[in-house]
Amino acid sequence: MISIFGSSLISLAFLLTITSLGLNLWYLKSKDSRVYVAGRNAMISACLLTFSAGGTLVYALYNSDLSLTYVNKYSSVFTPTIYKISGFWAGMEGSLLFWVFILSIFAIIVLYQNRNKYVSLMPWVTIVIAIVMSFFLFICLAFENPFAPVDGPIKMGSGLNPLLQHWAMLLHPPMLYLGFIGFTIPYAYAIAAMATQQLDASWIRLTRRWSLFTWMLLSIAVVMGGKWAYMELGWGGYWAWDPVENASLFPWLTGTAYIHSVIIQEKKNMLVRWNMILIMLTFTLTIFGTYLTRSGIVSSIHAFAATDLSIWFFGFVMFLVSLNIGLLIYRHKDLNSQNQLDSFASREAGFVFNNMIFVAMMLVVLWGTLYPVMTEALRGVQIRLGPTWFNQKLIPFGLVLLALTGIAPLLAWRKTSINSIKRNFSLPIVLSFITGIITFSLGIRKVYPLITIILIGFVLSTILLEFYRGTKARLKSSGENIFNVFITIMDKNRSRYGGYIVHIGILMMFLGFTGKAFDQEADVSLSPENNTVELAEYSFELKEYWQESPNSHPKKRQNHKAEITSIDIYKNGAFYTNLKPERRIYIDQNSQPHSEVALKTTLNKDIYIILGSLDLKTGMATLKIRLNNLVSWVWLGTLVLIFGTLIALLPNRKLDE
Amino acid sequence: MPKAKFIIAILALSLIGFGWMVIGFETEEVPFISVSDLIEHHESYTQEKFRLGGNVLDGSIKYSEDKLDLFFELKQGEATLSVKHHSAAVPDLFKDGTQVIVEGVYKNGVFVADNLMTKCASRYEEESNYESKSSQTI
Numbered sequence: 001m002i003s004i005f006g007s008s009l010i011s012l013a014f015l016l017t018i019t020s021l022g023l024n025l026w027y028l029k030s031k032d033s034r035v036y037v038a039g040r041n042a043m044i045s046a047c048l049l050t051f052s053a054g055g056t057l058v059y060a061l062y063n064s065d066l067s068l069t070y071v072n073k074y075s076s077v078f079t080p081t082i083y084k085i086s087g088f089w090a091g092m093e094g095s096l097l098f099w100v101f102i103l104s105i106f107a108i109i110v111l112y113q114n115r116n117k118y119v120s121l122m123p124w125v126t127i128v129i130a131i132v133m134s135f136f137l138f139i140c141l142a143f144e145n146p147f148a149p150v151d152g153p154i155k156m157g158s159g160l161n162p163l164l165q166h167w168a169m170l171l172h173p174p175m176l177y178l179g180f181i182g183f184t185i186p187y188a189y190a191i192a193a194m195a196t197q198q199l200d201a202s203w204i205r206l207t208r209r210w211s212l213f214t215w216m217l218l219s220i221a222v223v224m225g226g227k228w229a230y231m232e233l234g235w236g237g238y239w240a241w242d243p244v245e246n247a248s249l250f251p252w253l254t255g256t257a258y259i260h261s262v263i264i265q266e267k268k269n270m271l272v273r274w275n276m277i278l279i280m281l282t283f284t285l286t287i288f289g290t291y292l293t294r295s296g297i298v299s300s301i302h303a304f305a306a307t308d309l310s311i312w313f314f315g316f317v318m319f320l321v322s323l324n325i326g327l328l329i330y331r332h333k334d335l336n337s338q339n340q341l342d343s344f345a346s347r348e349a350g351f352v353f354n355n356m357i358f359v360a361m362m363l364v365v366l367w368g369t370l371y372p373v374m375t376e377a378l379r380g381v382q383i384r385l386g387p388t389w390f391n392q393k394l395i396p397f398g399l400v401l402l403a404l405t406g407i408a409p410l411l412a413w414r415k416t417s418i419n420s421i422k423r424n425f426s427l428p429i430v431l432s433f434i435t436g437i438i439t440f441s442l443g444i445r446k447v448y449p450l451i452t453i454i455l456i457g458f459v460l461s462t463i464l465l466e467f468y469r470g471t472k473a474r475l476k477s478s479g480e481n482i483f484n485v486f487i488t489i490m491d492k493n494r495s496r497y498g499g500y501i502v503h504i505g506i507l508m509m510f511l512g513f514t515g516k517a518f519d520q521e522a523d524v525s526l527s528p529e530n531n532t533v534e535l536a537e538y539s540f541e542l543k544e545y546w547q548e549s550p551n552s553h554p555k556k557r558q559n560h561k562a563e564i565t566s567i568d569i570y571k572n573g574a575f576y577t578n579l580k581p582e583r584r585i586y587i588d589q590n591s592q593p594h595s596e597v598a599l600k601t602t603l604n605k606d607i608y609i610i611l612g613s614l615d616l617k618t619g620m621a622t623l624k625i626r627l628n629n630l631v632s633w634v635w636l637g638t639l640v641l642i643f644g645t646l647i648a649l650l651p652n653r654k655l656d657e
Numbered sequence: 658m659p660k661a662k663f664i665i666a667i668l669a670l671s672l673i674g675f676g677w678m679v680i681g682f683e684t685e686e687v688p689f690i691s692v693s694d695l696i697e698h699h700e701s702y703t704q705e706k707f708r709l710g711g712n713v714l715d716g717s718i719k720y721s722e723d724k725l726d727l728f729f730e731l732k733q734g735e736a737t738l739s740v741k742h743h744s745a746a747v748p749d750l751f752k753d754g755t756q757v758i759v760e761g762v763y764k765n766g767v768f769v770a771d772n773l774m775t776k777c778a779s780r781y782e783e784e785s786n787y788e789s790k791s792s793q794t795i
Contacts (some may be wrong), residue, residue: 383686383688523743
């Protein structure tokens, strides 16, 4: 019953999307405003139907309606409610519906906001959204219908993979999808601008907030994926250059380039073509990333088991690529910028270099990710490039980028005089040297971390100097107190100071990355007879071990039993903390075991323990103990990044008044 | 500034970037080969590290006394290979019959894996990308 209902909703939504596409094209020819309104209403109805289809699936998951194959695969009656709902995006079929679900929300917002505005752009915007939406709805219908009924007798349901039962996994996929799909909107406007030849910066202004907001969500998603890997995969790190992780990074890298380079077009009317290329690239990479992770062409042992789905996906990516290239060629004359670069020592040039590096980094990641596919095609053997390769290639790029973060905003527009360079850079350079000397005297001898910290010192001092100068100038002229002045200057130029705050967040993350070089790890086996082990200044003592089950702890252990060890940790001989790593056996998952990380986090260090195995008879426990340095800075930096973006996103008061 | 100068600068930088990308990665290459290929032809490869896939032979899982060394037979087609892996925490999904991927070096007939990953069971094909990892170093 629910199967037919859900499938009908998707089918109707698909038909209405196609209808809207047709009506909008007709409007472009007939210019009859009734046709435009009809087209818009068809689109809004399609969105509402998609929305209802999503709601229906959530309803089925919530009620554990096991007559659907999808519910069977990703949920069970034992699954905790919140993870029943997250089953929506846990599997292929659901996540594709989830994709359209989000896009339909965005589409409704865009259509509603601009219902009486930008009459020339909107039909094209609707057309682009309709194309993307109909593609995903078609995939849902033809290959991956989440409403497919169970074939044969109804079973108990497999439940959600315990690896996915984690808060970061609740939030990571929705964030990632929001971050991916959000780029559809600026892309749609870009295509509309191309189609209507309105290639000034107005489409960029219109989509500024969309782009920034989307970029922020994508940033959160990338980090949250790392957080999840850190907490759930249990190998102690947060980034392994896995194809799935890389897929989320491609559009992030080009998207970051984009949100920088649009500033140049807005202010200087330059980089018109480049911005167009960047948004096209970013959007296409979101689809490509989805294709990469969903088709499994990279990670699968049996690569190129070309399913119908992957052919369609590949076809869609190719369609987008040809559309983009076609439009770029067709409109090449209109894309010429009015202004040109005057000097390499200008802010414009700084932004251009920043962009080149972002795109280069994307190409490196892309190259490394597709290397197995390429070598298989050319040499007949899949060759993977390990994380070492990625780090080795990308760290230098990252460091140059870091330096530019400090340099570019201090350069003047058009051309920077030697005097201004001296004035702006001498103090930061001195401060960065001092940072370097302090770091060196603290015993940091590794090259990359040392350079990173020197650069962090440099960039931080340039940013603080900017804040200081802004405040000082106003303090003189206004006579207000310092706090008010500080708020006022931020308020006057939210995107600029918001951007600086984002940069501070990035600096904190870079600091976090340096910690990696100093991590320590030990694989140990402890038992009541041999209960202590030392690592660096810490000693770890196996105190107790026991088991908990759904019977003994019905609330906490609803769907699993757990073997638990209690470890006392001493720092330099004094008691420091106690951690209880546990190993769970999920009852609804064919007794799949799962290790829960026990973590003691401080700004300086994470003590990270995984219980590998526990023999309840002898009390012998194997533990992986890691001392991970500065990891918290990555998470904290992300919070600062969010804060900064939100400031930049606040409506500009001047414009609103 | 003349446009040509700018274009030359961009091209030069791109070239450096591209050069940097494509040079010297042979040492980081990890060929994904079959077990029989490794046993018969490992000497013909220039790389030291290999990546292998296969299934854990039923009943072959053994641990050292302190449970920190894992031994098992990797079966792919007809070929089998002894694998050794040092870790306190093997991936959660590791058990008899599981599909695994190992990375490591081949020494005296034993494959010493520094990285052991499990392919998730087929019903999690979508999540197979989220391979469980152990002993991975960056």
